[in-house]
Amino acid sequence: MKTTRHTDLNYQGRINGDVLSVITDLLHATAAAELSGRKDLKRLCGIGLELLDNAQRHGAMGHVAFEWRLASDLLRVRVSNSATKDEAERLLASVQRIRSMDREAINKAYTDQLSSGGFGANGGAGLGLLQIARKVGNNISATIHPTEVEGTYLCTSTVNASL
Amino acid sequence: MHLQATKNTPEVVYLPEQATLLVKGSSMPENALEFYGPVIGWVRQHLEVQGASLTLRIEMKYFNSSSMKSIFMLLETLKSATQQGRSGRVEWLVEDDDEFMQESGQTLMELLGMELRFIHSPAA
Numbered sequence: 001m002k003t004t005r006h007t008d009l010n011y012q013g014r015i016n017g018d019v020l021s022v023i024t025d026l027l028h029a030t031a032a033a034e035l036s037g038r039k040d041l042k043r044l045c046g047i048g049l050e051l052l053d054n055a056q057r058h059g060a061m062g063h064v065a066f067e068w069r070l071a072s073d074l075l076r077v078r079v080s081n082s083a084t085k086d087e088a089e090r091l092l093a094s095v096q097r098i099r100s101m102d103r104e105a106i107n108k109a110y111t112d113q114l115s116s117g118g119f120g121a122n123g124g125a126g127l128g129l130l131q132i133a134r135k136v137g138n139n140i141s142a143t144i145h146p147t148e149v150e151g152t153y154l155c156t157s158t159v160n161a162s163l
Numbered sequence: 164m165h166l167q168a169t170k171n172t173p174e175v176v177y178l179p180e181q182a183t184l185l186v187k188g189s190s191m192p193e194n195a196l197e198f199y200g201p202v203i204g205w206v207r208q209h210l211e212v213q214g215a216s217l218t219l220r221i222e223m224k225y226f227n228s229s230s231m232k233s234i235f236m237l238l239e240t241l242k243s244a245t246q247q248g249r250s251g252r253v254e255w256l257v258e259d260d261d262e263f264m265q266e267s268g269q270t271l272m273e274l275l276g277m278e279l280r281f282i283h284s285p286a287a
Contacts (some may be wrong), residue, residue: 018190021170022227042225042263049191053227056193115234115274123194127228 007036009068024049027068034070035102035163043135045121047159048077048138057122058091074159080154082144087151088144090098095142095157098133105135137160164205172198173223177205183218184209186234191227199233206240216250217241223256223264235271242277255279258286 007030011023027045035041048068055064059081067078083091110130113162117126131138137158144153168174175187184206192198207219219241221234241251255268265281272279 017171017191024189024191028225039260039262042261044238046225046227046263050228053191053193053229062268094183111270114270117232119196119229123192123196123229125195125229125232127232131228131231146232 005070005072007034007068008069008103009066011066015052015059015060015064016062017056020052020056023052023066027159027163030070032056038163039089040135044075044161046063047075047132047135047161048079048080050132051077051079051157051159053155054091054124054128055079055155056158058083060084060087070163073163075163076158077161078156079159080151080156082147082152083144083155085151090139091142091155091157093142094129095140098129098140099138101138103137106130106137110134132159166202166222171186173226177202177209179209182209182216183220185204185220185222186237187220187222190230190281191225192227192230195227195233198232198236198276203233203237205238207244210241210244210251214249216252218252218254220254221268226262226267231267235274237254238271238277239249239276242275245277247250253277253279254282256282258284260286 009026009030027048031041031045051068052064061082063081065080069076101109110127113126113130119125128138136159142155142157144155147154164176166175168188171191173186173190176185184221206217238253245251255265257268268281270278
């Protein structure tokens with residue numbers, strides 16, 4: 001008999017180290033319960049954590065909307081946050097670049113960044129999206145829309161992973 | 164020297180007289196370089212001494228991608244010292260069925276061209 005899996009986790013609010021820690025524990029517990037036996041649980045949870053990490057590092061208002069939806073054989077992770085125009089455009093460019101790559105190019109970009117890249121002004125290593133892409137290929141998308149606050153954009157990153 | 168674990172940073176235990184440095188727990192600091200910079204400094208200073216040796220023991224549950232970069236730099240520091248005649252070893256603990264830690268260790272080993280001693284333990 002096929003087991004039906006369905007989990008929805010949603011969080012909207014402030015993002016900081018404490019919140020990230022709680023969400024980490026929750027994701028790992030949820031994944032272990034719903035996907036027991038898989039060896040890639042940390043990689044799957046890592047999708048959400050890297051997106052949240054990016055939102056924390058590059059977001060403008062310190063708030064996020066986070067969604068983790070596990071339905072049957074598909075995991076969808078979505079994170080929205082506001083950001084400056086520069087940060088929003090940087091996200092879009094990074095995602096578009098990854099979407100143009102095949103697996104081999106993604107792996108090469110990841111290892112090049114790991115071995116030769118530096119840290120950004122916000123403390124990021126430029127590896128998060130590439131690490132996600134190593135897991136899900138280019139099933140990653142991003143949109144940006146101007147908000148009512150001048151110079152601020154709503155950024156939404158979505159990752160779909162087949163299970 | 165000892166850094167207590169926090170919700171987002173691992174425990175770090177540096178015992179110079181035993182020539183060991185342990186990194187244990189989960190690592191998700193917003194600024195990984197800020198956390199690991201001093202640790203890399205300890206390793207660099209330790210290995211400046213002629214004939215020094217050091218064992219790095221990595222006993223981690225999870226780390227974010229910027230921590231991965233910092234661990235790369237930590238291991239790179241050790242490798243660089245071994246090329247100058249120092250002695251260094253990396254023990255990399257992996258719980259059974261932990262693909263993340265296994266693959267991360269293998270990636271580092273291949274990129275750095277250095278041996279990591281994988282130590283497997285039963286899943287908690």
